[in-house]
Each structure stands twice: as C-alpha cells, then as structure tokens.
Amino acid sequence: MDFEKPLPVATATSKPFWEALTRHEVQIQQCADCQAWIYYPRAFCPECLSPKLEWKQISxxxxxxxxxxxxxxxxxxxxxxxxxxxxxxxxxxxxxxxxxxxxxxxxxxxxxxxxxxxxxxxxxxxxxxxxxxxx
Ligand SMILES: [Zn+2]
Missing domain, CATH: 2.40.50 (OB fold (Dihydrolipoamide Acetyltransferase, E2P))
Incomplete structure (x- = not known):
C-alpha cells in the first residue's frame, strides 16, 4: 500500500519558521521583553506572556x-x-x-x-x- 506522507501545514503563527526552512535557514522566536528563546512558535512568550515576539535567525x-x-x-x-x-x-x-x-x-x-x-x-x-x- 502507498501512503502519502503528511506534511507540516503552516499556521499564521508558524509560517515564518517554515518559510525560513525553505531558504535553508533556522529561525525561532525571541521575546523582546525578557529575551527568552521560544520554540515551538507561539503568539505569547511562555515566560512573561509578552506578545512582543521577534523572529531571529539562529545556526x-x-x-x-x-x-x-x-x-x-x-x-x-x-x-x-x-x-x-x-x-x-x-x-x-x-x-x-x-x-x-x-x-x-x-x-x-x-x-x-x-x-x-x-x-x-x-x-x-x-x-x-x-x-x-x-x-
Ligand atoms: Zn518574555
């Protein structure tokens, strides 16, 4: 039997992560208020609940x-x-x-x-x- 593999479906929140991968870059979010690094992609910082999350390129x-x-x-x-x-x-x-x-x-x-x-x-x-x- 042949199965088509499920693939990630980008959401509004995760879209920058998936788009960066197509450019062979890794980007994750960093909180502009407390500097926490965040993965998986979210709308609010899990440390301080700030909505000010910025996408940053990492290695x-x-x-x-x-x-x-x-x-x-x-x-x-x-x-x-x-x-x-x-x-x-x-x-x-x-x-x-x-x-x-x-x-x-x-x-x-x-x-x-x-x-x-x-x-x-x-x-x-x-x-x-x-x-x-x-x-
Ligand atoms: Zn924070």
Whole structure:
C-alpha cells in the first residue's frame, strides 16, 4: 500500500519558521521583553506572556538531548523510513525540538553529541523539513 506522507501545514503563527526552512535557514522566536528563546512558535512568550515576539535567525545547531530508534513504523506513512532515528535536540539557545537523525550510524548515536541541521527539501512540495546530522 502507498501512503502519502503528511506534511507540516503552516499556521499564521508558524509560517515564518517554515518559510525560513525553505531558504535553508533556522529561525525561532525571541521575546523582546525578557529575551527568552521560544520554540515551538507561539503568539505569547511562555515566560512573561509578552506578545512582543521577534523572529531571529539562529545556526540551528545543538546537542542531542534524547533519542529513540523506532524499528516498527510509528504510522504507515513512515514504513519506508525504519529504523527511524527520532531525536530531541537541545538548541544552543535552549529550546528543545523533536526531529529525526540522518547520515548517522545507530551505534554512533550518543546523548550530548553535537548536531547540525539538515534541510530536507520535500520533492515536488514547497516544504522543507528540519532534520539533523552529526556536526
Ligand atoms: Zn518574555
């Protein structure tokens, strides 16, 4: 059976994040009042509730905070991607995001390892996924 993979759908709040990825840039929000870095995209700062959030370009680099190896597909859409290396990346700015690792052997994965972004342009779609590989 063939399944079409679900892709991110940008909302008014998250649109700058997804548009930056298509330019192979990582942008996240920073609060203009308390300087907190924020991910995922929001309308209000989770630290001080300010609505003054600004989009800032960052390197996207970080460290591996946690991971799991999915040997069975977590949904039919990812049956062709197992084993899927699902990771939580702690960005150098502090926020954590969920992603997948590529170009890394399973045995080389270590919590705390340095990671850098991989911009995965989805063929035929105007969408770029943020994945990670060893720095
Ligand atoms: Zn704030």
């Amino acid at each position: 996207g680099k970080g460290t591996l905070y946690s991971f799991t190896i999915a040997r069975r597909p977590t949904a039919p859409f990812w049956a062709d991607e197992v084993p899927q290396l699902i990771v939580v990346v702690e960005l150098d700015e502090g926020p954590r995001l969920t992603s997948t690792l590529c170009n890394v052997e399973e045995g080389d994965i270590r919590v705390g390892m340095r990671l850098q972004p991989v911009f995965d342009d989805v063929s035929g779609k105007d969408v770029t996924l943020l994945r990670y590989e060893a720095e």
